[in-house]
Structure formats: structure tokens, C-alpha cells
Amino acid sequence: MQDLLIRNIRPMGAEAQDILIRAGRIAAIGKGLAAEGATVEDGAGAIAIPTLADTHTHLDKTTWGMPWYPGRKGGSLQDLIDNERNSRIPLGLDVHRQSMRHAIQLVENGTGHIRSHVDIDTDHGLSLLEGKLATRTALADAVDMQIVAFPQSGLMKRPGTYELMDEALAMGADVVGGLDPSSMDRDPKGSLDAIFRLAEKHGKPIDIHLHEYGELGAFTLEEIIARTHALGMQGLVGVSHCFCLGMPDPLRVGPLMEEVAKADIRIFTTGHPSAEVPSLQDMRAAGIRVGLGCDGIRDTWGPWGQPDMLHRARIVGMKNRMRRDDELELLLDAASRGGVEAMGLEAPGLVPGGSGDLTLVAGETLAHAVVEEAPRPLVVKRGRVVARAGRIALPGVVMP
Numbered sequence: 001m002q003d004l005l006i007r008n009i010r011p012m013g014a015e016a017q018d019i020l021i022r023a024g025r026i027a028a029i030g031k032g033l034a035a036e037g038a039t040v041e042d043g044a045g046a047i048a049i050p051t052l053a054d055t056h057t058h059l060d061k062t063t064w065g066m067p068w069y070p071g072r073k074g075g076s077l078q079d080l081i082d083n084e085r086n087s088r089i090p091l092g093l094d095v096h097r098q099s100m101r102h103a104i105q106l107v108e109n110g111t112g113h114i115r116s117h118v119d120i121d122t123d124h125g126l127s128l129l130e131g132k133l134a135t136r137t138a139l140a141d142a143v144d145m146q147i148v149a150f151p152q153s154g155l156m157k158r159p160g161t162y163e164l165m166d167e168a169l170a171m172g173a174d175v176v177g178g179l180d181p182s183s184m185d186r187d188p189k190g191s192l193d194a195i196f197r198l199a200e201k202h203g204k205p206i207d208i209h210l211h212e213y214g215e216l217g218a219f220t221l222e223e224i225i226a227r228t229h230a231l232g233m234q235g236l237v238g239v240s241h242c243f244c245l246g247m248p249d250p251l252r253v254g255p256l257m258e259e260v261a262k263a264d265i266r267i268f269t270t271g272h273p274s275a276e277v278p279s280l281q282d283m284r285a286a287g288i289r290v291g292l293g294c295d296g297i298r299d300t301w302g303p304w305g306q307p308d309m310l311h312r313a314r315i316v317g318m319k320n321r322m323r324r325d326d327e328l329e330l331l332l333d334a335a336s337r338g339g340v341e342a343m344g345l346e347a348p349g350l351v352p353g354g355s356g357d358l359t360l361v362a363g364e365t366l367a368h369a370v371v372e373e374a375p376r377p378l379v380v381k382r383g384r385v386v387a388r389a390g391r392i393a394l395p396g397v398v399m400p
């Protein structure tokens with residue numbers, strides 16, 4: 001592969017320099033770099049940051065580019081789940097096409113890593129996973145994708161789901177998902193034992209959606225922490241949302257966060273506007289590795305969201321009452337390098353030897369770049385330009 005030399009960029013907002021990427025990794029950062037035969041790009045003085053990471057999304061759910069969906073429901077979590085499961089086939093929601101639309105836009109907006117859940121249920125079997133695996137293959141040069149086998153309709157309450165999860169993990173899903181072991185499955189011991197059994201059998205990490213509030217959520221979280229230690233799975237367990245860490249009781253939440261950090265459990269937060277969410281600043285101060293995610297975008301659940309991690313970072317920033325530049329820099333780190341680390345991958349940032357994944361962003365400083373709404377001028381994956389001026393620029397990849 002040809003070397004890539006990007007001239008006149010400001011790594012992490014520093015003064016203008018050049019970056020040389022060779023064989024997919026950063027070979028040098030400095031002024032006046034030269035490399036014979038390299039492809040040369042002019043960064044025009046833009047800030048360079050590591051590519052963004054959407055660590056919690058659902059590429060199999062979006063209706064983006066389809067006719068407007070007027071059938072969204074209110075009601076309970078169960079109502080929303082049932083509405084989606086019953087709507088997919090009548091709507092003609094083709095998971096490969098829709099996940100391509102969603103993922104390509106994330107790439108165009110500077111995303112280099114995606115962790116996406118995919119529904120595994122007894123109505124659809126493994127068909128949704130198949131569509132998403134095809135998307136991962138089609139976009140392999142543009143984005144690294146982890147797929148979570150996710151029992152959206154329940155694991156214990158729908159017999160046959162465990163066996164499908166087992167097959168999904170054998171077929172190429174990377175992570176064992178779960179959903180509210182207490183409030184959804186009504187069987188925290190059975191549900192968590194099943195999730196950890198699948199993880200042990202397949203040697204794969206775990207990422208559990210935990211919407212349970214307050215003491216119920218704290219109880220489930222303590223059970224997750226206990227199993228993480230008992231099975232030596234520190235660093236391999238993630239909890240998404242974890243609203244219970246957002247409960248307004250610092251004497252309860254502080255020690256819980258310390259326990260989460262000790263078990264090296266990763267937290268994936270979306271800054272959910274209609275829930276109490278854990279404080280990003282407090283989690284990072286406790287030493288917890290945190291990723292941010294857009295969650296579902298314009299799906300049967302809700303009309304909101306954009307496939308853009310900077311858009312999501314603004315929501316998380318507002319939710320966490322962030323104002324100061326140092327807070328916005330922390331936010332940007334969680335939306336990029338920190339999220340990749342939370343996904344269990346190496347993430348040293350823009351340093352020699354690090355991966356050649358970077359995106360240019362508009363703005364005078366890192367803090368300004370978070371709030372500025374503008375296309376990403378250039379997105380680079382493993383030393384290859386994959387998007388330019390907010391449009392995919394990878395041969396053979398077209399928006400369906």
C-alpha cells in the first residue's frame with residue numbers, strides 16, 4: 001500500500017505539522033516531512049484527531065432513506081420492542097441496505113470504529129445478522145466493526161433465543177449482548193448465567209443493555225460485577241446506558257463507580273435525553289473507560305438522531321452540563337480515542353506507531369471542533385483516504 005503524507009495539519013490542535021502514514025500506521029509526525037512516492041494531501045491547517053468511535057448503535061434498525069415512518073408508538077419498553085419486531089417485514093426493512101446507509105454516513109462524518117448491536121429473535125432468526133455481516137465485509141476498508149448479538153425481545157422469556165445467540169456467535173458476531181436481566185427477563189440469575197456462559201464458550205466479550213433504574217439497576221450491576229471477577233473477565237465486560245449510575249445519590253453511586261472501575265467494566269453511554277444518565281466526568285474521574293454512541297437513528301423507536309458522533313457528543317455534553325474547554329476536550333476524547341479503548345482495542349492516539357486512523361475537523365481548537373457543525377474535510381482509515389468533504393471516497397463503495 002502507498003504511503004500517505006498529509007501536510008499542514010494540526011494534530012490535536014497543536015501547531016501545523018505533517019503526518020506520514022506507512023503500512024497503515026503513523027510513521028512520523030513533524031515539520032517538513034518528505035516521503036518519495038507517497039500520496040500527498042494538503043490538510044489546509046485543519047485540526048486532526050483520531051477517528052471517531054460509535055460504540056453503541058443499532059445499524060439494523062434505521063429507516064434512513066426510506067419513506068417517512070409514521071407508526072411510532074408511545075408506551076412501555078415492551079410496546080416499542082413489539083412494534084419494531086412486528087414492523088420489520090411489512091416495512092421492507094432490508095438490513096444490509098439500511099446498515100450500509102447508516103454506516104457510510106458515520107464514516108463520512110469521521111467514524112473509524114463502530115460497535116453495533118443486531119437483534120437476534122425467534123421471529124427473524126439470524127437473517128438480520130446476515131445483512132449486517134455483509135455490510136461489515138463491504139465496508140472493511142473504511143471502518144472496523146464489532147457486532148453484538150443482541151436479544152432485543154428477551155433471552156429467557158423467548159425460548160429458542162439462547163440457541164440462536166449461540167449460532168450467531170459461531171457465525172461471526174463478536175460480542176454477547178443482553179437486555180435488562182431483571183426487568184425484562186424477570187430472571188437476573190438465569191439471564192446473566194446464560195450471557196456469561198455464552199461468553200465463556202465462545203471466548204468473546206459481553207455488552208449488556210441495562211436500562212434498569214435506581215436500586216434494581218444497582219442490584220443487577222452488582223451481579224454483573226460479581227460474575228466479572230468470578231470468571232476473570234475484567235476488561236471484557238461492558239454495560240450500555242447503565243442508568244442506575246445516574247441516580248441522584250452520590251453516596252450510593254460513588255462506591256458503585258469504584259467497583260465498576262475495579263472490575264474494569266466499560267460503560268457505553270448515549271446521553272439519553274429522557275433518562276438520568278451517569279456523569280461522564282465522574283466516570284472518567286473514577287477511572288472507568290467510557291465510550292459514546294448514537295444508539296438508534298430514525299428507527300421505529302424514535303425519529304431523532306444523526307449518524308454523526310460529533311452530533312452525539314453535543315447531546316452528551318449538554319446532558320452533562322459541560323461548558324469549559326477542558327470538559328469539551330474530555331468529551332471529544334470519549335467520542336474518539338477513549339471509545340476505541342473502551343471497545344477493547346489499542347488506542348494510543350495520534351502518535352508514531354499508532355494506527356493510521358484520523359479525521360480532520362473544522363474549528364480553531366478541540367473545544368471549538370466539538371460544537372462547530374461542519375463536514376469533516378478528510379477521513380483516513382489505516383492510511384487511506386475514505387471520505388472527503390463529508391462524502392464517501394472509497395472505490396467500489398456507493399451509498400445504496
Ligand SMILES: [Zn+2]
Nearest residue numbers: 058209295296
Ligand atoms: Zn441500544
